[in-house]
Amino acid sequence: AQSVAQPEDQVNVAEGNPLTVKCTYSVSGNPYLFWYVQYPNRGLQFLLKYITGDNLVKGSYGFEAEFNKSQTSFHLKKPSALVSDSALYFCAVRDQNTGGFKTIFGAGTRLFVKA
Amino acid sequence: ETGVTQTPRHLVMGMTNKKSLKCEQHLGHNAMYWYKQSAKKPLELMFVYSLEERVENNSVPSRFSPECPNSSHLFLHLHTLQPEDSALYLCASSQETGVWYEQYFGPGTRLTVT
Numbered sequence: 478a479q480s481v482a483q484p485e486d487q488v489n490v491a492e493g494n495p496l497t498v499k500c501t502y503s504v505s506g507n508p509y510l511f512w513y514v515q516y517p518n519r520g521l522q523f524l525l526k527y528i529t530g531d532n533l534v535k536g537s538y539g540f541e542a543e544f545n546k547s548q549t550s551f552h553l554k555k556p557s558a559l560v561s562d563s564a565l566y567f568c569a570v571r572d573q574n575t576g577g578f579k580t581i582f583g584a585g586t587r588l589f590v591k592a
Numbered sequence: 593e594t595g596v597t598q599t600p601r602h603l604v605m606g607m608t609n610k611k612s613l614k615c616e617q618h619l620g621h622n623a624m625y626w627y628k629q630s631a632k633k634p635l636e637l638m639f640v641y642s643l644e645e646r647v648e649n650n651s652v653p654s655r656f657s658p659e660c661p662n663s664s665h666l667f668l669h670l671h672t673l674q675p676e677d678s679a680l681y682l683c684a685s686s687q688e689t690g691v692w693y694e695q696y697f698g699p700g701t702r703l704t705v706t
Contacts (some may be wrong), residue, residue, distance in 0.1 A: 481634075506652050509691040520697030521635075522594065528692045567635070571691040578623065578648060578689035582635040 478571045479504045484585035491591050498553040498586045500568030503547045510551040511580070512542055516564045522564075527551060538562070543578040558590045595619040598683050598698035604675065606706055613668040613701045615683030621696070623689040624666040626658060629680040629700070641666065642689045673705045 489494045502508055509528055513521040517592045525536025532544045542553045551568060568583040596617045605611050613697075617624065626638040640648035641660040650660040657669040665685055680702050 511694055513697075518699070520594065520596070520598075520684075520699045521695075523694040523696065526692070526694055573691045578625075578640045578642070578691075579637060579650075580695065584632075584634045 479570055479581050481566055481568050481570050481581050481583040483586045485586050486579050487587045487589065489589045492560055493557055496555050496558040496562070496588065498588060500553065500583060501549050502551060502570045504570055504572040506572050507575035510544065511569040512536065512540070512553050512578065513567045513569060514564050515567065521545060521567060555591045560590050560592050563588055563590045594696045594698070596683060596685055596696050596698035598701050600701060601699065602702045604704045604706060605670070607673060610669070610671040612670065613681055615666040615694070615698055617664055617685040619685055619696060621685040621687050622663055623686045624660060625684040625695065626666065626668055627682040627684065629682055636683070640689065647689065675705050678703055678705045
């Protein structure tokens with residue numbers, strides 16, 4: 478069965494420092510991986526995705542993610558955090574072998590960026 | 593904004609009421625989804641529609657009844673709900689249901705069942 482784990486409930490980082498939000502996954506076939514962000518009182522917004530090809534994926538708002546097949550990880554990164562990046566971040570996976578339209582979301586990681 | 597709107601944004605209903613949630617997408621997408629977001633729990637997929645045809649009903653109680661009259665509109669009809677159904681209900685759309693398509697979410701309807 479496919480699953481997604483976000484091992485940290487919360488990540489704290491100072492403004493200007495690099496940030497990493499961790500995600501590991503488990504699928505039976507090829508993984509299709511996504512990151513979404515949720516601001517207060519809003520729905521989820523798509524940040525970036527890995528489908529195939531280059532392991533480093535660049536997305537919106539300066540975010541990027543690195544796909545690591547051997548470690549089954551897809552960590553979200555940003556070189557320099559902003560206070561406005563404070564939000565709830567979700568990693569998600571789709572697996573074509575188990576019904577491609579089913580997106581499995583992680584529990585979410587709350588990011589706090591302190592000025 | 594993401595191009596997906598939901599109404600109402602907030603809803604309080606008694607256990608014996610009947611109400612409906614509405615979702616509209618302006619993106620020309622062919623797939624639409626209902627999710628339930630509860631505190632401390634991952635997002636739960638409820639229903640998936642592809643070109644107005646339901647392709648997934650994820651073991652959702654019959655007190656939740658979806659309707660997709662066309663590819664731009666999605667409804668969730670609610671009746672005789674339970675307090676544990678209180679949650680944020682999110683609508684989403686994607687170009688197709690294929691694995692490589694990202695989803696675009698509406699702002700959600702905050703439902704409280706009293």
